Amino acid sequence: MKPSMLKNATLGAGLAMSVALPTVAVADEINVVLFAMPYTQGLAKLEADFEAATGHTANIEVIGQDVFENRITLSFTGQTGDVDVVHTPVIQVQRWIEAGWLRPITAEVDGMATKDDILAGPLDAYLVNGDRWALPFFAETGMMAYRTDLLAAAGYDAPPATWDEMLEVAAAVKTDQVGALAMRVAPGQGFNMFVFPMIMRAYGGAFFTDYSGGDLTPNMNTPEALAGLEVYSQLMNDYGPEGIGNFNFGEVAASIQSGQVAMIVDGTSIAARALDPEQSQFADQISIAAVPSGPAGRSPAIAVHGLGIPADAPNPEASFAFIEWATSAETLTKIALSEPYPDFIRASVAENPEVVAKYEGIHPDFLNLKVEMLGDAIGHYRPLLPQWPEIGQIVGENINAAVNEIMSNEDALAQSDADIADIMSE
Amino acid sequence: MPRSKHSFSLKQAAGVAMMLAFAFFALLPIIWALVLSFRPTSHLFVPIWEAPTVLTLDNFSTLARSDFPFALFNSLVTAGASTALAMLIGVPAGFALAKGRSHRKFIASWLLLLLRMAPPVGFVIPLFLLYLNVGLIDTWAGLIAAYMVLTLPLVVWSSWTSMAQVPDELIEACLLDGATLFQTLTKVVIPAARPGIIATAVLAFLIAWNDFFFALIITRSDTVTAPVAIMNFVSYARVDWGSIALASVVLTVPTVPVIIFANKYIVQSMGGAVKG
Amino acid sequence: MGVQTLFQRSYNQMLMPAVLAVIIFAVLPLVGMFGLSFTDFNLIKGWGGEVGLHNFFKLADDRRFIASINVMLMLSVGGVIFQVVMGTLIAVGLEKIVPRWKFMRGIFVVPFVVPAIAVALIWLSLFTPTLSPINAFFDIFGITVPAFLTTQYGAIAAIVIADTWASFPFVMLLILAALQGISSDLDEAASIDGATKMQIFWRITLPLLKPALLMVALFRFIETLKHFPLIFVMTNGGPGRSTQATNYYAYIQTFQSSNVSYGAAIAVFLFLFAAIISFYVARANARISGA
Missing domain, CATH: 3.40.190.10 (Periplasmic binding protein-like II)
Structure with a gap:
């Protein structure tokens, strides 16, 4: 049950033409909207890890891709401010930037200690007009x-x-x-x-x-x-x-x-x-x-997918804390092991013995071939x-x-x- | 029956065969959805008759762990509340149109139909912008109100046609006894038009229950409805047919007894509308 | 009549809440839709000001729009024909062929309550050759069932079939209602006169059903203009643009291409089209119920 259900129940009971109360933001709860794929489904199961790591709580919502596209476009247009972290496919990023929907995260990314661990291709896919707009989780x-x-x-x-x-x-x-x-x-x-x-x-x-x-x-x-x-x-x-x-x-x-x-x-x-x-x-x-x-x-x-911060997100520091955690080597490793997710974007994950063992078990050449194909793309x-x-x-x-x-x-x-x-x- | 035994002819056999064929057509997708619901992923593409015993309850646990039960609850609340509300304000309006004096009844009926027919794609954006300004996005109240757009014209129209059948004498007698108009409506007219009122409520509920598009646009995580939540089983790299089929069955099952109970009322009330 | 005049104010009070609700939640957004159609509003590029009738001139030149009307008419006309024929045959059959099998009616109303999105998903699985039990069944006899969703008319047929499945019960219920209004004395008199059942059906029953048939056909026709989940789930508008009906095209313009104003102009067109047809529905209804 979601916490806001109680609020809705009260509203529903006395509804008639009543106007809803403005949404009261729970302190430091990060609303994350993602569309369904193995990584995002794996991430949604790790909400507790995030809380343990940062003290913030996250509400990770994983929805169908069609539903996602319609919903997110309207949320952005309406500046609803209800999304703290958004699934950002490279294929959409230019459009979203032009519309002014994303918040640049250049300084935050450049300040990351583990930035160099991220594969340059996927990372730079989000480098547009001199700014960085998202961190990749999937290539x-x-x-x-x-x-x-x-x-x-x-x-x-x-x-x-x-x-x-x-x-x-x-x-x-x-x-x-x-x-x-x-x-x-x-x-x-x-x-x-x-x-x-x-x-x-x-x-x-x-x-x-x-x-x-x-x-x-x-x-x-x-x-x-x-x-x-x-x-x-x-x-x-x-x-x-x-x-x-x-x-x-x-x-x-x-x-x-x-x-x-x-x-x-x-x-x-x-x-x-x-x-x-x-x-x-x-x-x-x-x-x-x-x-x-x-x-x-x-x-x-x-195809590269990443996590970005909507321009109207109320608490960008907390949003970035989530992104950093979600794309960390530790989190990616966990998901690479729990889900069919060979598309991680950190070199250290590709060297992790357990991950290597898992994907070599599927096929000995899998990871090498993937790197070769990425090189040709x-x-x-x-x-x-x-x-x-x-x-x-x-x-x-x-x-x-x-x-x-x-x-x-x-x-x-x-x-x-x-x-x-x-x-x-x- | 004046007909004798030998009248059971080839033609009648053909008629029965036709009815059975139609029944098969009506049931095939339902049976198929049930089959898919119990099939493990590994055997989705194996014809059921080749491995009829390979069944699983996995899809039930997948469904139970997903947002679907929560979405189902949202669907029930919003469809139920919007039906109740539409009945509450729509039935009196239907009564007024059926028995009140007006020169614009034809216009009113056309307008009602028109609202029922308006393409949601067009006005969902203005509705979205309106909701944004009054804070109704992702609230039960907002969705219930949006469903009124769908249900209210139907309720007014349909209760109008069924209450038009109630004899004026009955109403006048009641009014002459000193009852108010509202008392007359609740004590005399609604009971007299009961089949029509029940049918109206059922149809209104089904329309809201069915909706995909409004929920797609104006709900977010808190009030997502079941038809939208089903689409979450279509993920990248995998279409979870088992869960989709099970979700479809779950979404259908609660309304089957309702429609089987109510279909005779629907027929009776539509009878009022079509025979005149 | 005197009583009615006396109570007219109460009647008006009863009408008022519904009128207000309709204005706020239906008329206002509709006005917004018309308003948007005279502007240039793009989700990405933002507000481009008022442009008068520009969007409507653009519609006249838009091949995809013209083609979408064609698709819409095929889907609607095809769907209505099948639904009305099938619904009527079943209703008549329930009354005349298997009147004692009460449970049959229960079977035939079930599709009516399956939500449209579920209808679309279930039929998509039935039309996916690798998954469908129909294909697997005919494979046993070495017969390859053609793939419906990959040809222009096949995809249209697939949507018509799914829509027919979901909507024939509505027609059936309405025709059952109309049949119960037809006196069985007529049938008996005719059969004593030596008419066969077929003759009775064609000469007596069908003409009496005509007003009801007309109304249900028009009603379903307008409903089919709003097709969305079936196309969205089953074909994405494909193959090519074969199943991009006008309503779906409005959706693509609004959400895929972000042209909200242009999408609104298409919706206005659809609305006006539906307005004309619902005028005839209202008139047909007024005639039938003698209002």
């Missing part, structure tokens, strides 16, 4: 998981190293019962737009003419991006499991866990789930490999722009339409260019 990259038995039966001892090989292997592995490859196809910036750029960039495609050089002319309608989209469409349509056109991460994970597909290419968390014998029926037959490469190299997906895998959530939504729709053969591949790319131009010009 996920792309990975392939595959069934050794099914590939061997089709005559392959090794997983495909390139997307071209993937087409060949997929054709050989696909049967009526088992699909060859599952990836996310459902439309959305965090759904198909998390995986599709792995193929598009491998073939040399990009969202803009020269993102790094500052030329933000939409440039998806190129032969390179088209080659990537054609491979993606063909892999999904010809060699994917039944219903792939609406698959999201949940279905991708489930399909390999239940033996309905021979290979997946998705995030490291999903690959870890494929290897987990408690959830995966064929865990002992599953191995992992690098994300396939293409003519333009390899471009594993990357580019920070702006998905462009770091305030407009990205909007762009990702609409391009995701176009790409999904192409894969499901509602639009041609060419039209989908041309349309995406036009849509991005519209959004950028506003």
Whole structure:
């Protein structure tokens, strides 16, 4: 039971059109809003640890991602001041900064004794306009998981190293019962737009003419991006499991866990789930490999999530105390051991013998491969722009339409260019 | 019945078959949700007939440990209170519209429908901003009031149509005995229109109980309702189908006896509305 | 009538609380919605001032908006047809085919109380080929059930099916009510005259049900315009934009793209559309109940 229930009960009883009492803030109680993933679910179980460590109490709320996005946007807009620490995905951070919703934490972060223990890539992902805006707790990259038995039966001892090989292997592995490859196809910036750029960039495609050089002319309608989209469409349509056109991460994970597909290419968390014998029926037959490469190299997906402080948070010191505790080596280690959470961002955690033993137990190469993939990933895998959530939504729709053969591949790319131009010009 | 035995024909058999097919369609999703509720994660994707005995109660403990029971409690309180409140102020209004003298009844009925039909996406933002200013975000009072937007037009409309059936003579007799109008309403009109009043309350409760969108926008951690809390089982890397299915069953079960008890009243009261 | 005049003030007093509540909690936000539609308010960029009818001109040029109307009409018309046909068949069946099986009515009202979000999640699982028992069942016979959610019309059909499942009981209850108002003497007279049951249904029952059918169809039509949880959970508007109905598009504009004012303009359009249809509902109702 939550403490505020009593207040609500009194209110409810005498309600009619009554106006609620202003919320009385409990001293130093930190309200944390996170969306559901293994780390956040693990963190929510450690509320007592936080109190023991700092004397503050925390109310950690873990909600569905869809619910989170709607709710947090409105809380920020309304300056409700009811959130002390917020789940801050890198993909949203530019947008939130532009809107003035986040509080910079540059001095606090730079003053941390253990700052250098945090991997530079994820840490600097939050360095925008010269300020730091959040501390990362999660850096996920792309990975392939595959069934050794099914590939061997089709005559392959090794997983495909390139997307071209993937087409060949997929054709050989696909049967009526088992699909060859599952990836996310459902439309959305965090759904198909998390995986599709792995193929598009491998073939040399990009969202803009020269993102790094500052030329933000939409440039998806190129032969390179088209080659990537054609491979993606063909892999999904010809060699994917039944219903792939609406698959999201949940279905991708489930399909390999239940033996309905021979290979997946998705995030490291999903690959870890494929290897987990408690959830995966064929865990002992599953191995992992690098994300396939293409003519333009390899471009594993990357997603970084962190904890930030809303601009209107009433007690920023206490908020930062929470963030520091939540991203500390000790806390990350605990969660890495209790949950399927290989995406920690501290070097010392990766060296912790218990953690190493756990993930080597899942697969000997898991941690090394993850580090290798992180090394190959580019920070702006998905462009770091305030407009990205909007762009990702609409391009995701176009790409999904192409894969499901509602639009041609060419039209989908041309349309995406036009849509991005519209959004950028506003 | 003038019909003889041989009338049990192929056509009747086809009719019965059609009814059974519809019953199957109506029950399949419910049965499926029950099956999923008892399946362990490892066997979610194994057809139930291949391993019918692999069942678990794990989902119950997952559900019990989550925020779902708390959210269910919030749902019951807010749906219940908003129904009670909507009845309290809606039924007298329905009575006034049914029996009072007005030249604008058609406009009133259209307006009521219109409010019932307004797209929540549009006015939920203004409602949110309004609530922000008066401190109603994440309060029971706020959610109950928001549900009045949904329930009140229905209550007024529906109690209006059922009380219109009560004969004027009955009301006039009661008034001539010296009763006030309010006494007449509670002592004579409501009992006479009982099926309609019960049906109205049930429908209003279901509408509030069903709501997802309002709760999504104007609740936070303290007053989250069950339909929103279900979505928390969709987490990154894992859709917890077992808990989702169980939560859906739990969310449905309390209202099944209500609807089975009340459906004859709904039919009676709608009868009032459609036969005239 | 004299009594009524005498008590008119009391009647007005009874009406007042409801009128006030409606104004505060429904009319005010609606006014706000209209107000927002004439402004430029973006959650990220903030307040951009008043822009008059700009948002509405933009709507006229917006392909996604035009396409969304098409989707909305397919979902609504499809849904209403199936719900009304199925609800009517079941109601008539309960009365004429299996009148003694009282428990059947209990079975058919159950979907009515399943909350929309649960409906969406359960049907999503039934339409996910790797999870669905329907696919697994047909696999035994080597039949591959097509994946509904990955084709344009399949996804629309899936939403229509889920909506039909959730809403046919409403139609059924209303038609049952209307059937009980139809005297069984007519049926008997007709059957003595030698009419078959089918003839009785088509020539007598159905024409008498027409007003009720019209009302329930219009009522359901407006309800289906507000589809949200089914699309939100089952398809995210996909594949492509195949199931982005107007209401869902308003949601995307408001919450995904932060264009609150533009979202409000779309909602205003929907509201006006619903207003026209509810006018006909109110008129149909006035005719039926003779008010």
